Amino acid sequence: MAAFTIVTTEFLIIGLLPSIARDLSVTISTAGQLVTLFALVVTIFGPPLTAWVAHFERRSLFVAILVLFAASNALAAIAPNVWVLAIARIVPALALPVFWGTASETAGKIAGPQAASRAVSTVYLGISAAMLFGIPMGTLASEGIGWRGAFWLLAALSLVTAAVLFLCMPKQDAGARSSLFEQARIFRNPFFVANVLLSALIFTANFTAYTYLADILERVAHVSSAAVGWWLMGFGAVGLIGNWLGGRWLDGSPLAVTGVFTLLLGVGMALTMLFAQSIGLLFVALALWGIANTALYPICQVRVMRAGPDAQALAGTVNVSAANAGIGLGAVIGGVTISQMGPGSLGYVGAVIALIAVVTLPLVNRLNLRRG
Known part of the structure; x- marks a missing residue:
């Protein structure tokens, strides 16, 4: 609530x-x-x-x-x-x-x-x-x-x-007080830092297109302005599935689950552009995007917190900060994309960034294995 x-x-x-x-x-x-x-x-x-x-x-x-x-x-x-x-x-x-x-x-x-x-x-x-x-x-x-x-x-x-x-x-007592310096030691862990940067990259990918989803619906899919709100509501409704899936699958490997949903995110954004002229296929594409979008919120949060177990509250907040940095950067990239290539390219640019995030996963995992 x-x-x-x-x-x-x-x-x-x-x-x-x-x-x-x-x-x-x-x-x-x-x-x-x-x-x-x-x-x-x-x-x-x-x-x-x-x-x-x-x-x-x-x-x-x-x-x-x-x-x-x-x-x-x-x-x-x-x-x-x-x-x-x-x-x-x-x-x-x-x-x-x-x-x-x-x-x-x-x-x-x-x-x-x-x-x-x-x-x-x-x-x-x-x-x-x-x-x-x-x-x-x-x-x-x-x-x-x-x-x-x-x-x-x-x-x-x-x-x-x-x-x-x-x-x-x-x-709920939080436990003994520790100094900012003691908690900040998690930044000396390369695996933790890599996970934070991964979250920033994922949110950059998503918000490159999501920031302008209403514009995509109006100018690319030619949805009437009066109906855009209902499409956005549907996008949020489908996201409930992603939230449920993300919570169930997080008990496994957070990095593997991150890879699955980030790939789904990129596919959904790209297909939204490809199927913009077909209402039925557009619905399917937006459903894939919506599921991945909502699933990645808790997935990224849990993944970063597990990477910084000695200061989980700080780790969780650092992830939120990284996500907001990604939101801001994605909005900027999306704005430049619209001015240079038009709104019909937003999903493709977001998908490329999502693919870059997926490609970095083995590197992040290697840091975890090195730490172990």
Whole structure:
């Protein structure tokens, strides 16, 4: 539930940008920098903040994070200008990676070692739910109550989620406090660093095309603008399968599972371009892409955390930061691709990057064998 609230807060603004730009009298490109700002803050500040709070009792930490999200969403709802709105976006961006790093670790501890991977996958079900319901429904709701009303709803949801966590979650001590320097020793492990870079590469591949999926549907597949939202909702619905598969298969080799779904990701993106003119085949291609997209969230998180077992909370947050760096880089590559080759090439470029990620897997595995 917390994951759903947090992901909806992060990405809902994408659907609200036109309304925000008009209301605050700024260009759409200026409003769009709010998205870039969020990802940048997550990338830079996530690891040190998580290391700093790694010893905090988990229930209190999660409740505090959700209260912070409630306050920031309320501030966004009353923002008189884009500068105040930017502050309202910076605050939750500081807390988001702390949640993802510590939530994954805590879910694994609550469930026990035999069910840890599935527990992390269950937490990441919040991403699928946000893509399926939160973001589309929030965007639709804004048509009736305005973008400020959408942020008020998120503020209320954040408070309700904080209350549920406080009432339902058992207390979870994080253990003895360790310094940032001690936790940062995981960066001396080449296998851990290689896994982090692999996550960044995978998310770069995905978001090279996914950032512009609505544009692909409209200009390449010629889907009407009124129907794009339903296609995106379907993309999120199919992703529930990927989340389930990712959680079940993670008990095996995380690198092997990463390779399977990254290859599926590339195939799905390429086929989306190839079959754009055929509704039935386009549905199949998007289904493959959607399954891989959602499966790779928990897969990458668990893979990186296992590569840094001595500081799992920090390792999880570093993966979130790497993913956000990939999101930002993918958006840039996708933008350049559109300007140079058109939107019909986005899936192919993303597929090439995904293939590069697959090719690097034996090199990453070799580092693991060397470590062993």
